[in-house]
Amino acid sequence: MLSKITVSPAPHISQNLSTRGVMGDVIIGLAPAVAAAVWFFRFQAVWVIATCVVSCMVSEWICNVIRKKPNSLGDLSAILTGLILAFSLPPMIPLWAATIGSAFAIVITKMLFGGLGCNVFNPAMAARAFMAASLGALMTTWTVPATMGEVHYKGQDANVLATVHAENLYGGSAEQAALTQATPLAWSKSAQKGKADIQPINQMVKPMFYGGVGGCLGETSVLALLIGGVYLLIRRTISFHIPAAVLIAAAVFASIFHLISPDKYATPAFHLFSGGMLICAFFIATDPVTAPLSVKGMWIFGAGVGALVMLIRLVGELPEGVMYAVLIMNALTPLIDRACKLVPAGGKPNVS
Amino acid sequence: MAEIRGKCTFPGGAHPPENKQFGENCPVEVVPVPKQVSILLSQHIGAPCEPLVAKREAVTAGQVIGKSDAFVSAPIHSPINGTVKDIALLPHPVIGRTMGIIIDADAENNTPKQPVNARFDKDFNPADFRPEQICTAVREAGLVGMGGAGFPTQVKIEPNPRLEKKILIINGCECEPFITCDYRVMLEWVWQVIAGIRLAAHAAGVNKIRIGIEDNKPEAIKIVSDTIEQLGNIGDIQVVPLKTKYPQGGERQLIKSILGKTVPTGSIPPTIGVCVLNVATCAAIAEAVMMGNPLTHRVVTVSGCAISKPGNYYVPIGMRVEDLIAHCGGLTETAAKVVMGGPMMGFAIADLSTPLTKTSGALTFLTKAAVTRAKYEKQVTACIRCGRCLTVCPEHLNPTKIAHAVKYNKLDLAKDYYLSACMECGCCSFVCPANIEITGYIKTGKILDARAKKQLG
Numbered sequence: 106m107l108s109k110i111t112v113s114p115a116p117h118i119s120q121n122l123s124t125r126g127v128m129g130d131v132i133i134g135l136a137p138a139v140a141a142a143v144w145f146f147r148f149q150a151v152w153v154i155a156t157c158v159v160s161c162m163v164s165e166w167i168c169n170v171i172r173k174k175p176n177s178l179g180d181l182s183a184i185l186t187g188l189i190l191a192f193s194l195p196p197m198i199p200l201w202a203a204t205i206g207s208a209f210a211i212v213i214t215k216m217l218f219g220g221l222g223c224n225v226f227n228p229a230m231a232a233r234a235f236m237a238a239s240l241g242a243l244m245t246t247w248t249v250p251a252t253m254g255e256v257h258y259k260g261q262d263a264n265v266l267a268t269v270h271a272e273n274l275y276g277g278s279a280e281q282a283a284l285t286q287a288t289p290l291a292w293s294k295s296a297q298k299g300k301a302d303i304q305p306i307n308q309m310v311k312p313m314f315y316g317g318v319g320g321c322l323g324e325t326s327v328l329a330l331l332i333g334g335v336y337l338l339i340r341r342t343i344s345f346h347i348p349a350a351v352l353i354a355a356a357v358f359a360s361i362f363h364l365i366s367p368d369k370y371a372t373p374a375f376h377l378f379s380g381g382m383l384i385c386a387f388f389i390a391t392d393p394v395t396a397p398l399s400v401k402g403m404w405i406f407g408a409g410v411g412a413l414v415m416l417i418r419l420v421g422e423l424p425e426g427v428m429y430a431v432l433i434m435n436a437l438t439p440l441i442d443r444a445c446k447l448v449p450a451g452g453k454p455n456v457s
Numbered sequence: 458m459a460e461i462r463g464k465c466t467f468p469g470g471a472h473p474p475e476n477k478q479f480g481e482n483c484p485v486e487v488v489p490v491p492k493q494v495s496i497l498l499s500q501h502i503g504a505p506c507e508p509l510v511a512k513r514e515a516v517t518a519g520q521v522i523g524k525s526d527a528f529v530s531a532p533i534h535s536p537i538n539g540t541v542k543d544i545a546l547l548p549h550p551v552i553g554r555t556m557g558i559i560i561d562a563d564a565e566n567n568t569p570k571q572p573v574n575a576r577f578d579k580d581f582n583p584a585d586f587r588p589e590q591i592c593t594a595v596r597e598a599g600l601v602g603m604g605g606a607g608f609p610t611q612v613k614i615e616p617n618p619r620l621e622k623k624i625l626i627i628n629g630c631e632c633e634p635f636i637t638c639d640y641r642v643m644l645e646w647v648w649q650v651i652a653g654i655r656l657a658a659h660a661a662g663v664n665k666i667r668i669g670i671e672d673n674k675p676e677a678i679k680i681v682s683d684t685i686e687q688l689g690n691i692g693d694i695q696v697v698p699l700k701t702k703y704p705q706g707g708e709r710q711l712i713k714s715i716l717g718k719t720v721p722t723g724s725i726p727p728t729i730g731v732c733v734l735n736v737a738t739c740a741a742i743a744e745a746v747m748m749g750n751p752l753t754h755r756v757v758t759v760s761g762c763a764i765s766k767p768g769n770y771y772v773p774i775g776m777r778v779e780d781l782i783a784h785c786g787g788l789t790e791t792a793a794k795v796v797m798g799g800p801m802m803g804f805a806i807a808d809l810s811t812p813l814t815k816t817s818g819a820l821t822f823l824t825k826a827a828v829t830r831a832k833y834e835k836q837v838t839a840c841i842r843c844g845r846c847l848t849v850c851p852e853h854l855n856p857t858k859i860a861h862a863v864k865y866n867k868l869d870l871a872k873d874y875y876l877s878a879c880m881e882c883g884c885c886s887f888v889c890p891a892n893i894e895i896t897g898y899i900k901t902g903k904i905l906d907a908r909a910k911k912q913l914g
Contacts, residue, residue, distance in 0.1 A: 110795055111833070112805040114897030116883030117796050117821075118473060118634070121829045122845075122890035124838045180838060222839035222891075344848070393843040398855065400847075449878040450468075450853045451709070451722035 124221070127393075128181035130342040134333035135188050135388060141316050141326035146196040150322050154191040156200045160207035161187035168216035182221050186210050189229035192323020192384060193428070194236075195244060202240055206232045226435045227395045230428050237428070288320045289313060290380045290424040293371045297419065306371050313378045320380060327378045334387030343391040346400055350407020351386040351414075352377060358415035370419060381427035382414065389427070395435040402438075402445040409434045461679075463672035463698035467713040469851040470702040471884040473634045473801060475673060479760040480637035483768035485645055488784055490567045494775035495547050495812040496522060496533050497557040501607025503529035508558055514541045518570070519751050522558055531599040531609045531815075536570070536753035536773035538563045548808040550797040550817070557812065560775070570754050572771055573744055577648040579688060581747075583659040588616065591660035591746050598745030599752045599815070604628060604639075604706065604735035605798065607816035610742065613732055614661045623730035625663040626715055627654055627739060629670040629677060630699060630706030633799030635760040636819040639736050641769045642756055643670070643677040646740050647684045653739030655691065656746050661732055666694040667715050668736075673701040703801060704882040708733045710851050722852075722878045737818070752815060759785050761822035763792035772813060778820060779809040791824040793833060800827075801883045831892050838891040846885035846895055852878050856885035860895040863902035868909065871902045879903075 142150040165183040169176050177183075190210055194203060210232035218224045237244045289309045295301035312318055316326030323330075337343045359373035376382065381389070390396065390410045397406050410430045417426025499505040506523030510516060516535040523533040539562040547557035583591075596611040616622070631639040643650060658666050670678045682696045697715050699705050709720050712731055720726050726733055734742075737756065744750045757772045765786030772781060778795065782788060788795075796803040797817050813820075825833050846856040855874050862871035876899065885895040 109793060110807060111793060112807045113794075113832075113835070114886075114894050114900060115796075115798075115803055115805070115881070116473075116801040116887050116896065117794055117803065117805060117823055117828055117832075118800045118887065119829050119832045119892065120471070120473075120888050121831070122888065123831060123892070124841055124890050127841070127843060127890050220839065222841045344844070393841050396842070398842055398844045398847055398857070403844075446874070447847070447853050447855050449722045449875045450713070450851065451719050451724070451878070454721075454723035454875070454878065 124180045124182075127342055128185050130337065130340050131185055131388065132181060132188065134337040134342070135185075135192075135323075137329035137332045138192065138323050138326065138384070139188070141329035142192070142322040145316055145325045146322060149196045152200060153194055153196065153198060153203055153322060154188065156203045157191035157194070157207045158184050158187035160204045161190070161211050164208045164211035165216065168212060172216070174220070177220060180221055183211060186215070186228045189323070189384075189388060190232055193229060193233045193321050193381060195320075196322055198243060202236065202243055206236045209235045222394055224394055225438075227389060227392050227431055230389060230431045230435075233428050234432060288380070288424065289318055289375070290320070290418065293375065293379070294418075294424040296371065297369050299369070303368055303371060307375055310372070310374050310378055313375075323384050324379075324381050327383055330383040330387060334383065337387060337391075343387070344400075344403065346403040347391045347396060347407040347410075348386040350404045351390055351411040352382075354408040354411025355382060355415050356411075358412055358419070362415075362419050376415065376418065380418075380425045385410065385414065385427040385431060389431055390434070395438060397438050397441045397445065399442070399445045399447055402441045405441050405445070406434050406438065409437065461672050461675045461698050463670075463700045465669075465697055465714040466700035466702055466705070467710040467851055469849055469853065469884070470704060470710070471849045471887050472701075473703050473887060475701070476634045476760070477637050477640070477673070479635060479767040480758045480769050481640065483637075483641070485572065485641050485756050485769045485771050487569050487571060487771045488773070488776070488781070490537055490562050490569050491773065491776050491780045493542070493559060493561055493777075494536060494539075494773055495557045495559045495777065495810075496535065496775040497547060497549055497555055497812060497814055498523050498533070499549070499552070499555045500531070500533065500774075500814045501601050501609075501816050503527065503531070503607075503609060505555070506530065506533050508544050508556075510541050510558065512541055512543060515539070516541060516560060518567075519753060521751075522560075529609055529612055531601050531611075532597065532751075533558075533599055534751040534753050535560055536775055538567050548806070548811040550804040550806050550811050550814070570771075570773070572646065573748060573750070574646040574649045577652045577743060577747070581648075581652050581655075583652070583655040586656065586659065586746060588660040588662065591656050591742075594746045594749065595660070595742055598741070598750065600738065600741055600745055601752070601815050602735055603737040603741065603755060603816060603818065605802065605816055605818065607814075610734070610738055613734065614657050616660075616662050617727065620727040621730060622661045622663050622727060622732045624665045624667065624716065624732070625654070625658045625661060626711060626731055626733045627666065627668040627736060628706055628708070628711055628733055629668055629674075629681070629736045630711060631674070632671060632701075632703045632706040633801050633803075633819070634703075635821045636758045636799045637760070638756040638758040638769050638818050640674050640677055642737050642740055643674075644680055647680050649740045649743045650736050651681070651684055651688070651739075652747070653741065653743035654694070654734075656742050657732075657734055657739060658692075663732065664693055666692070668694070668696045669699050669705075669711050669715050670696060671701045671705055672698045703884065704851060704880075707851065707880060707882055709880065722875065755813075755815065755818070757781070757813060757817060758819040759822075760819060762824045762827055763789050763822035764820075765789060774815055775812050777810050777812050778806065781813070781820065782809065788822060789824075791826075792822055793825040793828055794823040796821040796823060801887065802881065835892075837893055840891050840893060843890060845888045845890065849884040849888050851882060851884065852880060854879055856895045856899065857893070859902065860885075860893060860898035863898045863905070868902060868906055871899075872906065876902050876906065
């Protein structure tokens with residue numbers, strides 16, 4: 106009997122959480138968005154998501170074999186990376202491109218840095234940046250959701266799709282506004298340059314909430330993302346600080362621009378609901394590995410992400426800024442951590 | 458019983474399953490005299506005692522058998538009548554091995570000591586004793602804090618002209634899961650506890666007394682407040698119900714919860730005029746002052762799924778763990794861990810001949826299921842920087858940073874993140890999803906730091 110008794114440092118009980126559980130929770134949180142993506146983009150979504158998830162898992166497995174490390178697929182982080190990467194890709198992306206992106210995410214940004222917990226950048230965002238830099242037009246070809254009509258299966262080009270999209274929404278009244286681009290954000294970019302009318306853009310908020318607008322797979326339905334985000338907050342898998350900071354900073358930024366020039370800039374509600382803002386606030390910026398540890402650091406990080414997203418959207422040349430905002434703040438995370446060093450409850454000790 | 462909700466609390470902390478059901482309703486039971494006891498010469502913080510007896514010398518119950526002239530120390534006494542068998546190295550739950558006195562009990566002429574609770578009542582008046590008299594009695598009885606750290610009580614309550622004490626806080630939280638000994642002491646020996654509290658306050662020259670009890674012990678809150686009410690006009694003494702949260706009974710957390718004040722890092726409570734005593738210590742103070750009884754017995758909770766007869770036992774200090782296990786019906790087949798103390802801060806022991814000390818308030822017997830599988834099999838994964846340890850840390854430290862600094866042998870970095878401010882409550886390891894032994898690393902860091910200092914000095 107004695108041989109069965111073990112010793113170890115205190116405490117001798119644990120809350121029975123696991124990394125796998127944490128990652129699994131985030132995957133459950135993304136489930137409504139997966140459902141929305143499949144509903145709006147049909148089989149195209151299924152193929153892209155499946156390709157990304159499977160190639161992430163295969164890449165991680167190969168890396169482990171080469172590095173002679175134990176298999177780490179059990180922590181589910183590869184699946185999560187695959188999901189988030191798939192969500193940030195356009196629905197029409199060729200599957201070979203999705204595969205290359207997934208391999209980049211896992212091999213270059215995660216495993217080469219030492220695996221889970223050691224990566225500096227969010228793997229999905231780094232991979233997307235790599236793809237945006239090297240695949241060009243493939244990453245900016247958008248389609249309208251399948252629920253808007255069967256057009257995109259007929260191989261029509263983006264401008265026509267955009268017109269169809271706009272006609273479906275507004276009965277053809279906005280065709281000149283939607284002629285150029287298909288995503289609401291690209292549309293608002295045109296408005297900023299004076300090439301489109303801002304009014305129909307602001308009216309996009311409602312369709313964006315339920316879904317069914319053009320854009321990346323994961324950003325079509327605000328409702329699905331909110332359900333997932335609230336689930337994570339209730340489960341306390343993420344703390345509210347980063348999402349709150351991102352959304353507040355973005356809202357403040359957008360409000361200032363909107364108040365200065367309502368004809369040029371869309372409403373804050375539009376900016377909060379459009380593009381990758383919500384998936385960024387709840388699922389990407391909250392990636393614990395690449396975010397600061399302390400509460401103060403989280404506020405700074407979140408506010409930085411929110412402000413940078415809006416800066417790129419409103420001042421920069423690109424229509425969407427989530428990817429670069431997250432990557433820039435990831436790079437700053439070690440500095441933020443160092444700047445926000447915690448002070449013990451009883452103040453700094455007098456003698457060290 | 459009306460629901461009592463404690464509002465006072467501190468930031469941080471965790472909510473481990475309370476598991477008090479094992480011993481909550483078991484009255485304190487007197488244990489028969491064991492055949493042999495081993496009294497360790499280092500029972501707690503402070504200088505170890507020098508043995509005053511020789512091999513084969515006869516000792517009587519209550520006789521002083523070890524003593525030290527150091528300021529921070531307490532004498533030790535024999536709990537039984539018997540003969541000194543040997544003075545040898547014995548297993549110690551915390552520091553591995555230390556010198557101890559082994560006493561063989563006399564076969565006849567030994568009756569187990571009974572609790573003395575009944576002798577305290579309304580007529581008791583602490584003013585009958587002079588403060589110096591109380592302090593001397595406490596010192597001679599070898600009293601130390603019975604909550605865990607074991608700081609000599611006399612040093613705590615003695616008036617100190619440089620650090621004047623204004624408030625006496627009595628710790629009846631018992632925030633550790635499984636442990637119920639203080640709860641039973643409050644229920645059964647309430648008169649003795651209050652007598653001890655008043656004596657301590659009198660000795661320390663303190664007028665304001667606050668008794669902190671967690672709100673998961675409504676009966677204790679009720680019985681202590683009722684008794685104070687019955688006593689009538691005995692000064693500013695109040696029971697403060699506290700929120701049930703671990704580590705509410707940590708000295709610094711308790712002060713924060715009750716007074717809203719924080720003890721400066723690296724300092725002791727007297728720097729802000731507070732003295733904290735455990736309820737069991739107070740009961741022992743009353744016994745020492747009124748009867749001159751030394752601290753030779755204490756209440757120990759035996760708890761957990763892996764023991765046949767859990768309960769609260771009145772045990773001679775020095776009794777071996779294995780003897781107590783035998784008295785409690787033995788371990789079950791599923792036993793995986795024997796912990797001296799509670800599961801959060803206690804020490805796992807491998808050698809069941811380890812004797813109980815003045816500070817061991819509990820023995821917890823955990824099964825594999827209670828330890829949780831991942832922890833039992835020591836499945837550690839990489840830190841994902843989730844920050845849960847920062848959220849629960851009651852001292853607002855960055856546990857993961859300190860732990861990793863120690864792991865990679867960077868003591869300077871660990872000290873830079875206030876290694877020494879950690880009080881090892883274990884909340885960080887408890888919540889860690891990656892199952893990293895954060896507290897274990899921090900303890901290692903402290904030991905390494907102490908060694909480095911020794912080499913320098």
